[in-house]
Amino acid sequence: MSDAPLLELRDVSVAFDGFRAINNLSLSLRPGELRAIVGPNGAGKTTMMDIITGKTRPDTGIVRFRGHDLTQLDEPSIARMGIGRKFQKPTVFEALTVRENLVLSLRGLRTPFAVLMARLSGEERERVDHLLGVIRLTEHADRRAGGMSHGQKQWLEIGMLLGQEPDLLLVDEPVAGMTDAETMATADLLREINRTRSVVVVEHDMDFVRALDVTVTVLHEGSVLSEGALDVVSADPRVIEVYLGR
Numbered sequence: 249m250s251d252a253p254l255l256e257l258r259d260v261s262v263a264f265d266g267f268r269a270i271n272n273l274s275l276s277l278r279p280g281e282l283r284a285i286v287g288p289n290g291a292g293k294t295t296m297m298d299i300i301t302g303k304t305r306p307d308t309g310i311v312r313f314r315g316h317d318l319t320q321l322d323e324p325s326i327a328r329m330g331i332g333r334k335f336q337k338p339t340v341f342e343a344l345t346v347r348e349n350l351v352l353s354l355r356g357l358r359t360p361f362a363v364l365m366a367r368l369s370g371e372e373r374e375r376v377d378h379l380l381g382v383i384r385l386t387e388h389a390d391r392r393a394g395g396m397s398h399g400q401k402q403w404l405e406i407g408m409l410l411g412q413e414p415d416l417l418l419v420d421e422p423v424a425g426m427t428d429a430e431t432m433a434t435a436d437l438l439r440e441i442n443r444t445r446s447v448v449v450v451e452h453d454m455d456f457v458r459a460l461d462v463t464v465t466v467l468h469e470g471s472v473l474s475e476g477a478l479d480v481v482s483a484d485p486r487v488i489e490v491y492l493g494r
């Protein structure tokens with residue numbers, strides 16, 4: 249396998265009304281990597297995700313995925329290239345069952361409803377059963393998604409993203425509002441997903457980040473402040489100053 253980064257941001261900046269939310273940000277992700285991004289409120293984490301997925305266009309800088317420039321592409325084109333994004337709030341179809349939600353994701357969300365509800369092929373059934381196992385919802389497959397806990401809805405939505413077979417999964421604050429047990433299960437889930445896909449996860453919860461046990465990038469004022477193992481970055485005086493205001 250080549251050493252070329254899967255995702256590369258170089259000297260990326262974007263300003264809103266003169267305020268530089270992203271400021272000469274450079275960041276590189278290896279193929280197959282799982283990376284945690286942390287940083288105080290307003291550090292630019294969401295804006296960075298918006299730039300990668302084409303929601304926000306950078307003013308300057310390079311954004312490449314598998315060597316292809318993303319900055320001229322719209323959101324659907326970037327998604328088709330293999331980048332899936334999970335927003336913070338779950339947006340599953342509450343009136344449908346867990347299984348039906350996964351079928352929807354396999355068949356494309358814009359397909360007419362009647363087609364979605366048509367019989368599953370053997371291959372689709374296998375894929376849905378596999379996804380149910382990955383997201384730990386096999387026992388709940390035929391229950392309404394609306395009846396699931398907050399954590400289970402988050403896992404279902406992650407499963408729906410996996411149904412679209414992304415090479416890179418971007419996950420925004422998945423464990424906010426989860427119980428401690430759900431938080432740890434989510435760390436396991438992302439590590440399992442990372443066996444076959446690259447993952448970038450933004451999260452404030454440090455117990456979760458510790459459980460991931462991966463390289464952490466600390467953002468501050470739109471740039472990388474520190475990067476490395478959690479123990480190393482949390483001992484970095486610049487990080488301590490930003491978090492504790494010392």
Ligand SMILES: Nc1ncnc2c1ncn2[C@@H]1O[C@H](COP(=O)(O)OP(=O)(O)OP(=O)(O)O)[C@@H](O)[C@H]1O
Binds near residue numbers: 290294
């Ligand atoms: N569309 C916009 N218009 C104006 N300002 C914006 C816009 N989007 C983001 N900002 C500003 O850019 C900065 C970075 O915001 P961003 O949401 O990326 O931070 P964040 O690290 O995700 O924060 P949080 O942890 O609170 O989600 C903030 O000061 C925010 O107010």
